[in-house]
Amino acid sequence: DIQMTQSPSAMSASVGDRVTITCRASQGISNYLAWFQQKPGKVPKRLIYAASSLQSGVPSRFSGSGSGTEFTLTISSLQPEDFATYYCLQHNSYPLTFGPGTKVDIK
């Protein structure tokens, strides 16, 4: 199985901050990676697919990059509605695996 790790596991940030979350795969997954945002009590929402493609309707302050084993999700200027938990997902091979999540909360 491909193991996914995320760093940091949690972070405190202020509105307007630039936030970067890293996701690493235990083996190469090309660009078969997506990022999801989940707010408490809500359904996960797709932000980024194919490592760097922005889902329609998602604000352009979100961006993704990377290929192979290391990926990043960047929020260029954190907004109040961005406080949430973020998960990466690899879909290169079965079983699909999510990262453990990164919780972004208010400093």
Add this chain to the structure above:
Amino acid sequence: EVQLVQSGAEVKKPGESLRISCKGSGYSFTSYWISWVRQMPGKGLEWMGRIDPSDSYTNYSPSFQGHVTISADKSISTAYLQWSSLKASDTAMYYCARHTAADDITDFDYWGQGTLVTVSS
């Protein structure tokens, strides 16, 4: 509008059986795989398995293989997740999610609203 509507919350006792459902609408149900994702209380997302509704072919995570069964009835555009003997550790929120295609391992673009399953004696 694409929608995945899941069945309602369930409260069951250990050892009981259960089947929850996920009904797709607004798209061709057989053209997109459906996966099930577990989220235990306060924990992260875990992929359980997927089904191709066109032929009911399934893949399971080794962590869930043998513990659950994923099925689909394409005539009513509905996917199912079932247990034959629930355990307290099955207490979780379960989401169905639509893959973005049906011919490759893709990620998910639409999610159901979730079904909370509580197993308690």
